[in-house]
Amino acid sequence: MNATVATLTRRSLLGRKRTLVLLLLPLALLGLCTLARVLAGLDADIERELESSLAPGFLTAFGIAILMPLLGLIAGTGSIGPEIDEGSIVYLLAKPLSRYSIVVTKLVVAIGVVVVFGVLPVVVSGVVLTGAVGTLTVAFGVGALAAGVAYCAVFLLLAVLSRNAVVIGLIYALIWESLVGGIVPGAQALSVQQWSLAVVQRVLGDDAARLGVDAAVGFGTGLVLLVVVTVGATAYAGRRLQTIRLSEDA
Amino acid sequence: MSAVELEQVSRWFGNVVAVNDVTMRLGPGVTGLLGPNGAGKSTLINMMAGFLAPSAGTVTLDGRPLFRDPEIYRDVGLVPEREEMYDAVTGWDFVLANARLHKLADPATAARRAIGIVEMADAQERDIRTYSKGMKQRIKMATALVHDPSVLLLDEPFNGMDPRQRMHLMDLLHELGEEGRTVLFSSHILEEVEQIAGRIEVMVSGRHAASGDFREIRRLMTQRPHRYTIRSGDDRTLASAIIAEPSASGVELVADAAGGTVVQVQATDLSAFVHALPRLASQHGIRLLEVRPADESLESVFSYLVAR
Numbered sequence: 304m305n306a307t308v309a310t311l312t313r314r315s316l317l318g319r320k321r322t323l324v325l326l327l328l329p330l331a332l333l334g335l336c337t338l339a340r341v342l343a344g345l346d347a348d349i350e351r352e353l354e355s356s357l358a359p360g361f362l363t364a365f366g367i368a369i370l371m372p373l374l375g376l377i378a379g380t381g382s383i384g385p386e387i388d389e390g391s392i393v394y395l396l397a398k399p400l401s402r403y404s405i406v407v408t409k410l411v412v413a414i415g416v417v418v419v420f421g422v423l424p425v426v427v428s429g430v431v432l433t434g435a436v437g438t439l440t441v442a443f444g445v446g447a448l449a450a451g452v453a454y455c456a457v458f459l460l461l462a463v464l465s466r467n468a469v470v471i472g473l474i475y476a477l478i479w480e481s482l483v484g485g486i487v488p489g490a491q492a493l494s495v496q497q498w499s500l501a502v503v504q505r506v507l508g509d510d511a512a513r514l515g516v517d518a519a520v521g522f523g524t525g526l527v528l529l530v531v532v533t534v535g536a537t538a539y540a541g542r543r544l545q546t547i548r549l550s551e552d553a
Numbered sequence: 554m555s556a557v558e559l560e561q562v563s564r565w566f567g568n569v570v571a572v573n574d575v576t577m578r579l580g581p582g583v584t585g586l587l588g589p590n591g592a593g594k595s596t597l598i599n600m601m602a603g604f605l606a607p608s609a610g611t612v613t614l615d616g617r618p619l620f621r622d623p624e625i626y627r628d629v630g631l632v633p634e635r636e637e638m639y640d641a642v643t644g645w646d647f648v649l650a651n652a653r654l655h656k657l658a659d660p661a662t663a664a665r666r667a668i669g670i671v672e673m674a675d676a677q678e679r680d681i682r683t684y685s686k687g688m689k690q691r692i693k694m695a696t697a698l699v700h701d702p703s704v705l706l707l708d709e710p711f712n713g714m715d716p717r718q719r720m721h722l723m724d725l726l727h728e729l730g731e732e733g734r735t736v737l738f739s740s741h742i743l744e745e746v747e748q749i750a751g752r753i754e755v756m757v758s759g760r761h762a763a764s765g766d767f768r769e770i771r772r773l774m775t776q777r778p779h780r781y782t783i784r785s786g787d788d789r790t791l792a793s794a795i796i797a798e799p800s801a802s803g804v805e806l807v808a809d810a811a812g813g814t815v816v817q818v819q820a821t822d823l824s825a826f827v828h829a830l831p832r833l834a835s836q837h838g839i840r841l842l843e844v845r846p847a848d849e850s851l852e853s854v855f856s857y858l859v860a861r
Contacts, residue, residue, distance in 0.1 A: 305654070306653075307650050307654050308654070311639050314641050315640075389635070389637035390633060390635035390637050391637045393631065393633050394654075394696060395654065396604065397626050397629070397630075398623065398651075398654040398655060399623045399624050399626050399655065400654060402623070545621055547604075549604050549633075
């Protein structure tokens with residue numbers, strides 16, 4: 304970790320217009336949750352639904368499946384991609400610093416952004432939907448954190464490897480995880496979303512079946528894959544940063 | 554006192570050879586790396602800055618290989634060609650951040666000194682995004698000087714500078730060289746290089762075309778054959794008169810696009826030929842309609858050096 308790299312990364316990440324998007328996504332989640340709560344107060348049927356499968360369904364569909372990959376994409380690629388594209392990364396690389404420490408620092412900053420703009424809103428949404436800091440809220444908070452960390456690591460690596468990281472990341476998050484994962488059961492096993500859902504399922508324990516939370520992989524498998532992908536992506540990003548080409552011109 | 558040495562260095566990208574078998578040694582003082590765009594100057598600087606591995610040969614700083622060794626940046630300062638920095642921070646914050654990244658004992662004092670050298674103290678509290686191109690260039694210089702490096706590499710540092718800023722940077726580079734630092738800067742403009750560089754290395758199409766002090770390079774460049782295209786009242790008579798002159802080595806009558814002819818001359822002695830031409834025209838009563846030096850682009854001058 305390097306405090307100066309962290310400060311520069313935070314300022315360039317939050318100093319861009321995409322900060323607006325970072326705010327819009329959690330605000331949309333909170334808005335929808337508040338609306339659901341208000342409607343539940345007016346209609347007993349909706350309230351019953353909310354207490355059984357609606358709340359976990361909502362947090363899975365919007366929180367884990369949309370909010371976390373998009374925030375992970377913005378924060379993960381945004382923490383290093385623009386600097387590589389513009390060439391300003393040279394000011395970090397031309398220093399007596401380990402490239403691994405640069406990558407780890409940027410990952411920590413990206414995770415911090417995802418916690419503030421993703422994990423906390425998911426927790427608050429859980430409280431709004433259920434009216435309490437119960438197991439459901441904690442489970443989705445932990446699951447969102449696990450997803451956020453893995454997405455940040457994967458998308459940060461993608462930004463080191465390709466100038467088209469955002470497009471590739473969107474294709475992965477929207478096409479692979481949501482579309483292909485929804486149609487082809489085998490594809491779900493290779494999905495950060497399902498691995499983190501396995502974490503949610505584990506924290507919910509016996510309530511998971513009643514609440515309709517059913518991950519495509521077991522907890523052990525999900526956790527191992529999350530750790531392997533996060534650590535592997537970070538290590539490989541550090542390695543690639545050691546030999547990164549700074550300009551396309553020969 | 555540090556020396557950067559390149560020993561039979563080549564670098565290729567796929568099928569493109571960017572740098573071809575270059576051997577040079579950069580010692581204390583200012584060295585100008587001269588060459589047209591695409592000559593391989595930036596590739597060479599990237600290798601000297603440790604960002605690119607040579608495909609063949611070795612690039613070393615005082616005997617240490619430069620590639621993949623972050624510790625070399627304690628001795629090397631780099632001013633990249635690209636302008637982008639961390640725009641959302643002030644000049645002061647950015648130079649201070651660079652001092653901290655170097656893990657200097659007193660980063661604030663180092664940052665103040667570097668900003669003072671480039672005369673940016675008055676604008677140091679402004680965001681970098683508000684700076685002019687020349688101001689950005691000076692802040693880039695400050696980040697490269699903040700750790701007092703013994704080797705300074707600058708990629709096209711004069712681009713976008715106004716004449717006053719250019720003079721200031723030239724003086725600064727001169728001083729840094731006088732202090733015994735190894736300073737290398739790239740440029741595609743001979744006049745820029747010859748004003749400050751004690752030594753010039755010329756690169757053309759990835760090859761090390763010439764090396765020496767500016768007088769030698771200037772002589773090589775001006776003593777090459779010069780080509781002229783001449784349009785006159787009587788091309789054939791003029792051509793026969795020119796070929797009788799010892800300052801010309803070749804004359805050709807060439808059809809032009811309008812259906813007429815032009816005289817193309819290759820002159821071996823430039824100053825003798827430009828004096829002879831009006832005299833010949835006057836003697837033979839020929840009216841000169843157009844005298845145009847052909848083939849005077851920098852690239853052609855460099856190509857001549859390579860062909861030698």
